[in-house]
Amino acid sequence: MDDSLKPVRIGICGLGTVGSGTFNVLLENADAIAARARAPLQVTHVGARRDNPACDLAGIRLSRDIFEVARDPEVDVLVELIGGTTVARELIETAIRSGKHVVTANKALIAEYGNELFALAAEHNVALRYEAAVAGGIPIIKALREGLAGNRIEWLAGIINGTGNYILSEMREHRREFADVLAEAQALGYAEADPTFDVEGIDAAHKLVILASLAFGIPLQFASVYTEGITLLTPQDLDYAEELGYRVKHLGIAKQGDRGVELRVHPTLIPKDQLLANVNGVKNAVLVEGSAVGPTLYYGAGAGGKPTASAVVADLVDLARDLSAGQVSRVPSLSFADTSLQDLPILPMAEVETPWYLRMEADDKPGVLSRIASIFSDQGISIEALIQKAPTAGQVRVPLIVLTNRAAQGRVDDAVEQIEALDSIAGRVTRIRVEILDG
Amino acid sequence: MDDSLKPVRIGICGLGTVGSGTFNVLLENADAIAARARAPLQVTHVGARRDNPACDLAGIRLSRDIFEVARDPEVDVLVELIGGTTVARELIETAIRSGKHVVTANKALIAEYGNELFALAAEHNVALRYEAAVAGGIPIIKALREGLAGNRIEWLAGIINGTGNYILSEMREHRREFADVLAEAQALGYAEADPTFDVEGIDAAHKLVILASLAFGIPLQFASVYTEGITLLTPQDLDYAEELGYRVKHLGIAKQGDRGVELRVHPTLIPKDQLLANVNGVKNAVLVEGSAVGPTLYYGAGAGGKPTASAVVADLVDLARDLSAGQVSRVPSLSFADTSLQDLPILPMAEVETPWYLRMEADDKPGVLSRIASIFSDQGISIEALIQKAPTAGQVRVPLIVLTNRAAQGRVDDAVEQIEALDSIAGRVTRIRVEILDG
Structure with a gap:
């Protein structure tokens, strides 16, 4: 172990699927994580309205009021896993104003209020990280912000909603109707009781907005995305598509062209021998076209407790490494320096x-x-x-x-x-x- | 643009395919790169035995003796793209001893002498980066060192030699013999005149050794890899494999088990509906199984001038961001802190x-x-x-x-x-x- 053994103290807010996943991944992999971060990552405070039997909270401070975590001087990093855009926003703002770094998996919050939150974090010289907000455990944000930093990103296309992809996969493989598969997915817990966010493409739009900002250096702009869901697709259309050599996937697509940026979420026929066409079930994948590297693809679990926790913990390790270097803003929040972000025109859908x-x-x-x-x-x-x-x-x-x-x-x-x-x-x-x- | 406008001064050694690719990517994408790095990346010195007409070197210092670059006080980072393990090693050592950071694409050098070179770099407090050494433009090293840092990596399996994958793809798709496809690949420039490194699996073994160290926190150990090439495969075997529901791929596989670490490169039957089975031609892909995230896959161009340059420039941007934070060793060279590396036993192939x-x-x-x-x-x-x-x-x-x-x-x-x-x-x-x- 390294000489810089000072633990990074973590407060987790929300103890649902992702919260308990994060808590347990930090515990189970503590040795490997500390060896990588060169410091232990230690959960010191949990804020949750109720206990989760999956987590052994013995010896850890527990608050029913999550704002206690945001104000706790024994917490260095607040991990926001409660979801939503009202209380979560207030919680994160409180944490930032209290000088805490924040890690979140909240795609809606980043897509809708990220510009303001990143500015607030910069003002208070703290980090706001969100790898888990897009495509669960796939390190796609790191790939765009860092791994592909030498490229102009020309376009990206992603299967970024696992529920929708599961439904389409089932419809195609078993020639079932949309409503039928949706009902089953709800029974199995793959789809929410109110499936609007997933099947109407809103969840995918949230993620696409984030990916597009990182790719093109444009501010986050949820209102600019064209969004079309999968509710009108029929097994017949999936069949005809196959006959023509295509497969139907629900994609988030962002393209940078001479006439403007395209931001759109919709069902799409893609050639069926493409890797992206062969991403099935609840899995996610993002295909990115870089000017130097050409196409690269990133595939994995886009949701679920442990996979999403993988991304949350990656952010925490990243942050611990930054803290050891005494600088938390080495990578701009949206990949490009704030002063370099350009509000490029969005191409109207008619064009x-x-x-x-x-x-x-x-x-x-x-x-x-x-x-x-x-x-x-x-x-x-x-x-x-x-x-x-x-x-x-x-x-x-x-x-x-x-x-x-x-x-x-x-x-x-x-x-x-x-x-x-x-x-x-x-x-x-x-x-x-x-x-x-x-x- | 940010206030920290001090350029990072780069010396490129080697002006072959990757060297000229790197030079031109830095030039073509200079604006986007500077916006991401918050500083311009400026090539100040090129060391090459001969000019390359693809590069306009006007106004840039050119040396026929590459060691001039390693000793140039006007160079902050030396980019080693000459290949080989003798002069390249001496060059990198000279640069490190002169207090320069180093970025290299040299898989053989890292696999065979990485332990010593990382120690030397640490001693001189400089960075030694090598994203381009494995799988070309795919940011797989960043994924393992950072993106998956919350996981215990259980195993990984990769198509990490494009030439071999091209040959196998052609053999299967067109029922051609190995020797026939190899001769064509040589004529097309996809395979070297001496194809041993590619078709006998040595190149893949170099890359696998690096991936395994990053995944498991073990020292680099090229001598431990079992290596078997593709020269004995026949189109008939590929056909029978298909009949059984499999496809033959030449894989580098690293697994961590109770009885030891497996390190092996060999032709492998994998289920043909797997994404990895559908990676064709010269493309590379690495499938990584993490304890929290499950399987993730990274796909893209594994070789070529511009794709490899993408990885070299990603390292340069990373380094520039580190330099702005005043700390270049925030991420341990092999992902785990040096003091945490464990020399785990390697499982004998018989077992x-x-x-x-x-x-x-x-x-x-x-x-x-x-x-x-x-x-x-x-x-x-x-x-x-x-x-x-x-x-x-x-x-x-x-x-x-x-x-x-x-x-x-x-x-x-x-x-x-x-x-x-x-x-x-x-x-x-x-x-x-x-x-x-x-x-």
Whole structure:
């Protein structure tokens, strides 16, 4: 063991899945952690409304009022694991104002209030770390802030919501309906009773905002993300996608282009031989395109007590190493020096260009296809592939699937509006974006 | 830009593929790099035996004697990109003794002389960084030293030689022979004129030794690695593996078990739906099993000028950030504090247990199979699967493929010796280890 044996004193607020995971990882791996940090990491105070039988708190100060932890002079680092954006925000602000460093796993809080919180932390010369806020145990924030620091990041695309990926994987593998899989995921505890955050893409949007800031050096801006969930996907669409050589994944995508930054979360067809297409179940993965390194991919558990604790403890070790060097802000919070952050324009979705997968129900009669083709042609949209299914006995309508070349959403919207107005087309046209990732 | 604008002065030694890549990445991405490092990274001196037309050296001091760079008071960091273990070692030692920090991409040097070089760097209070030494642009060293610092690392398995992976991918996809693909790879410049380092697994062994030290906190020990190349693999073996549900990859594997550490490089059958099995061509990937996080995977370009430069520049940015904090040894060289490194026993290969793929040419007559089965049974080896091909017209021998359950190599060696002695078996038995990775 090194000579600098002064322990780093940790206060954990919240003793749920991640809180108890963090508590126990610090305990179980104490030797390896101390050898790496060159100092013991010692939990001195736990703030939790109730005990967790998974944690043996003997000899550790326990407060029902978590703000006691934020004000405890025997705590060097407060670990915020209560979630939410109201009390958690107040707690972190209190800790920072009390001169404590903070480690958090709270993606919503960082995405929505990170700019202010990082400024407050800088003002008080303390660290605010958040590796666990994106993709659980995958050290993606460290990769972007440090490992890829020599690159201009051109784009990134990630499966950053495990619940959504689990649902899509189940739908595809077993041809099940969305609602059916969701109900099961809720019963198994993979999905929340209110699944909105996961299945509508809000959770993914929170994470994407953080990744985009780190990648491009732009301020956090949750309001700028276009967000589309997975609730309207059908097993049929997943099947047709496979037939065309693609797989449907719910991705968070950030791209830096000449005309602006794209920030979007939506179901996406990607080539099925891509690694990202083969990330299944609750796992997460982020594919990052750097100007020098090309594509790199980071894969692992995106949620869960111990995996998320892995990221929390990595932040704590990082911080302990910084404290031994007497400087906690060697890496800028958002990778780029605050004074270098640029508020780049966000490209409106109408101008975002991708290839498109479009599915419609068409009357099985002559002339329909040529009518549709001419609508696309008028909008300058070219067709890359088309599947027209033969009608089964008694069917008057057949599914028609069109894969287009790159086209701005605005043009596709116009084309779809005209197609939906045709008498020979029933109902709405299903639209899913396509990305041909380099990976 | 930040107030600490003092540039970090860089001397690059070697202007080959990686040297010129590094020079140009520093130039092309200068703004983003300075914004991240909070200081400009400025190349002030280049040491190279000859110019490289890819680099515009106008205004930069150029020396034909690379030791001039190591002694230049206008250089803060020496970047060693000449390769080899003789002059490179002397160069780095000279730089360290002159009080310069060093960044290197030299895997052989770190694997073979790293223990001594890290000690020398510590003695002179300078940094010696080597992210580029393993898996090119993939920030795997940072992931192990920092991102996974909360875990006990249980094992890791990596595709860490791009040339070998390219050859195996081509052999499988196009059913080509090893020698044929190698000759083409040499013509294309993917493989060296002397391919020994790549195809015999020596390059992978260098990298594995480094990864194992970082993972387990053991000293670097190149001599301890068991190394087996890919020269004896045939397209038939790759085919049979697929038939059994596996793919053959050349892996570096490090495991920490109760009886010792396993350090081995060899062809390996892995389940073909694993991400690692789907890493093709020259790409690299490392799968790491952490006690808290579970499996994580890191994928990207393992070689090439710009990708390797990405890792070199990441080290430079890291160092610049450390210099701004006035402390360059916040992270121990091998992840664990020097005083915590443990020289754990290495498990002899005879005791290493894996399932096995065995292929033999057997006479197509009754009794052969039962004879073989009884040899396995006597050694306590159970059979998991078996393929016996029907003979084609006129064939007197048929290929017999056996997949065993876990068995120590010693027992398999004994069984194979007995099988090879049978009159009904022609030639040698092909043996390939199997790993059922959690991924």
